[in-house]
Structures are given as structure tokens and as C-alpha cells.
Amino acid sequence: MFKGFIYNKKVAPYVFILPFILVFLVFFISPMINTIIMSFQNVLPGSREFVGLDNYTKLLGDKVFLIALANSFKYMIWTLILLIPIPMVLACIINSKLMVGREFFKAALYIPALTSVAVAGIVFRFSFGEQATSLMNQFTALFGMEPYKWLKNGTTGFIVLLVLACWRWTGVNMLYFLSGLKNIPAELYESADIDGASTWQKFRYVTIPQLKPTTIYVLTISIYAGLAMFIESYMIYNGNNSPNNIGLTIVGYLYRQGIEKNAMGYASAVGLVLFIVGMAINLVQLKLNGTFKKED
Structure with missing residues (x-):
């Protein structure tokens, strides 16, 4: 009887997707529900106290959180500017x-x-160190410049984070675009050649429109990656305490509150805000890009 149930054509599809459903419920839905509940509580070891909207009210007046939010947004925007067009051209x-x-x-x-x-974070930390023997200071010394404290300045510290992001992810995004290019029919370029289109015109009117699905995918994952950046900053600054919080991100602030200060209720509110912001941005960009339009 059990064997007949398993091999039933109506039941079999559900049996195959059951592992995914169980993993999704246990490792995503359950933690999400618990996070939502904890965001309305003051969580201490062995006890929970309901505090209503206090955690969210505290967020609105928390200057450090606003700094972390601004840093994450700035990092996300600049990684989108750099890590979509450059890999596409490459x-x-x-x-x-x-x-x-x-x-x-x-x-x-x-x-x-x-x-x-x-490892990459440690290498970049030593390369952009403030000592005269650091790689970048040795390079600038060739031009007669004094040793510079790269990571203690907001602008140069942010540039170091962007350089690390470009170094690590340019190749990955390039492969996504290469896969998209393989799916563009050669006939389109042949027709453009017959019409006398230049290289720029073929890129603008054939390549870019045909790469739209790939671009939307790269844009979507890059938004989440930009907002979720943490380990890079943590390793470059050798901890979660950068000078004047110039390297602090939303995830870094969540880590500070939840792990370092053991304020899990407040950290849950931070995490939930991050999730909502990331989801809202991606839903808007997917809507603007026509992802939800019905095919004719």
C-alpha cells in the first residue's frame, strides 16, 4: 500500500519537493517568525519580556544605526555602478x-x-596599512608622498572596500554576462552588420537589450550582497570597530547588538528592517524592469 502511494503520479511530485519544503520551513520560515517575535521583545539569557514597539522606536533615534544604514546604502549603490557595467564590457x-x-x-x-x-580582507588590511612598509605606501613613496593612513579616512577607507569588492566579484559577474551572451542569436549581429551598424550601435541596440534577463539577475543579487556586506569590513578593520564607524554596515551593527552586546531583541529589529529594505528595493527594481508583466 505504501509503495503504491509513493508511485502514485499525483503524489510523486510532492514527494520530490518535500525535502525542499522541510528545509525551507525549518531554516527560513521558522527563524523568520522567531525573529519577528523577538523584535518586539527584550531578550535576555533565560527570559523574554514583551516591549511592544520600543525596539523600533529606539532604531529611529539611533544615530549609529543611521550611520550604518547610510554606509550600507552607499556601498550597495557604488558596487552596482561598478560591478554591472564593467563585467558586462569585459x-x-x-x-x-x-x-x-x-x-x-x-x-x-x-x-x-x-x-x-x-584571507582577502587581511591581505588588503596589510596592503593599505598606515606603516611606511605597507604596499600602497611603498608605491606612493615612489612619487615622494608621505605614508598615509588609508583605513582611518572615510573616503579612502570606503575606496578600499570597493576595490576589494571589485577584485573579488568582477570575474563572477563577468561569467554571468558571458552565459547571457552565449544565448544571443548570431543572426541578430549578422543583421546589424548588413545594416551597417557600428560596434557601439550593436552593443547598445542588440547586446544590452538581449542581456536584460542576466542584468536583472545580477542587479538583484548585487543589491542583497551590497546590503549584507560585513565580513569584508570586519577583516579589513580587524574587528567591528572602525574609526568613527566609517566601515560599519547594517549587518555589522546587527552583529554588534546581538553578539557583542547580547541585545537579541534589538538585533532582531535591525535584521528585520534590513530584510524589509532589501526586499522593498528589489521588488521595486523588478517591477520597474517589467519582471512581473504578463506575456502577451
Whole structure:
């Protein structure tokens, strides 16, 4: 009887998706519900006290949280500006028939993504150290410049984070765009050649429109990645306490409240705000990009 139930054509699809449903319920829905409940509580070891909207009210007047929020937004926007057009152009160059050593450049640009973010953060911390022996200060010394405290200045510290992001993720996004380029029919470019289109015109009127699904996907994951950045900043600043919070992000602030200060209720409110903000931004951009439009 049980065997007949398993092999039933109506039941079999549900049996196959059951592991995913169970994992989704246990590792996503259950923690999400618990986070929502905890955000309205003052959570202490062994006790919970309902405090209503106090955690959210506290967030609105928390200057450090607003700094972390601004840092995360700035980081997200700049990574979108850099990590979408640059990988797209590199993908087009590598995909060109005139490109020599295509496989070498693909591998070379992807290798940084295989590096541990912790190791990469440490390397960048020493490279941009304030000592005269650090790599960047040795380089600038060639031009007669004095040693500079790169990570203690808001602008240069932020640039270091962007350089690390570009170093690690340019190759990954480039491969996404390369996959998208492989799906563009060659007939479109042949027609453009017959019409006398230039390289720029083919890129603008053929490549970019045809890469729209890939671009939307890269944009979506990049928004979440930008808002969720934490380990890079933590490793570069050797902890979660950067000078004047110039490297503090929303996730870093969540970590500070939940782990370092053991204020799990307040940290839950921070995490829930992060989730809502990230979801809202992506829903808006998906709507503007026509993702939810019905096909004719």
C-alpha cells in the first residue's frame, strides 16, 4: 500500500519537493517568525519580556544605526555602478572573436572569487596599512608622498572596500554576462552588420537589450550582497570597530547588538528592517524592469 502511494503520479511530485519544503520551513520560515517575535521583545539569557514597539522606536533615534544604514546604502549603490557595467564590457571583450587567450583571462578574473574573504580582507588590511612598509605606501613613496593612513579616512577607507569588492566579484559577474551572451542569436549581429551598424550601435541596440534577463539577475543579487556586506569590513578593520564607524554596515551593527552586546531583541529589529529594505528595493527594481508583466 505504501509503495503504491509513493508511485502514485499525483503524489510523486510532492514527494520530490518535500525535502525542499522541510528545509525551507525549518531554516527560513521558522527563524523568520522567531525573529519577528523577538523584535518586539527584550531578550535576555533565560527570559523574554514583551516591549511592544520600543525596539523600533529606539532604531529611529539611533544615530549609529543611521550611520550604518547610510554606509550600507552607499556601498550597495557604488558596487552596482561598478560591478554591472564593467563585467558586462569585459564579457563582451572576452566573447569577441578577436580575443586572444580567452580562457586564460576568464580564469584569471574568476580566481579571486575562490579566495577566502577572510584571507582577502587581511591581505588588503596589510596592503593599505598606515606603516611606511605597507604596499600602497611603498608605491606612493615612489612619487615622494608621505605614508598615509588609508583605513582611518572615510573616503579612502570606503575606496578600499570597493576595490576589494571589485577584485573579488568582477570575474563572477563577468561569467554571468558571458552565459547571457552565449544565448544571443548570431543572426541578430549578422543583421546589424548588413545594416551597417557600428560596434557601439550593436552593443547598445542588440547586446544590452538581449542581456536584460542576466542584468536583472545580477542587479538583484548585487543589491542583497551590497546590503549584507560585513565580513569584508570586519577583516579589513580587524574587528567591528572602525574609526568613527566609517566601515560599519547594517549587518555589522546587527552583529554588534546581538553578539557583542547580547541585545537579541534589538538585533532582531535591525535584521528585520534590513530584510524589509532589501526586499522593498528589489521588488521595486523588478517591477520597474517589467519582471512581473504578463506575456502577451
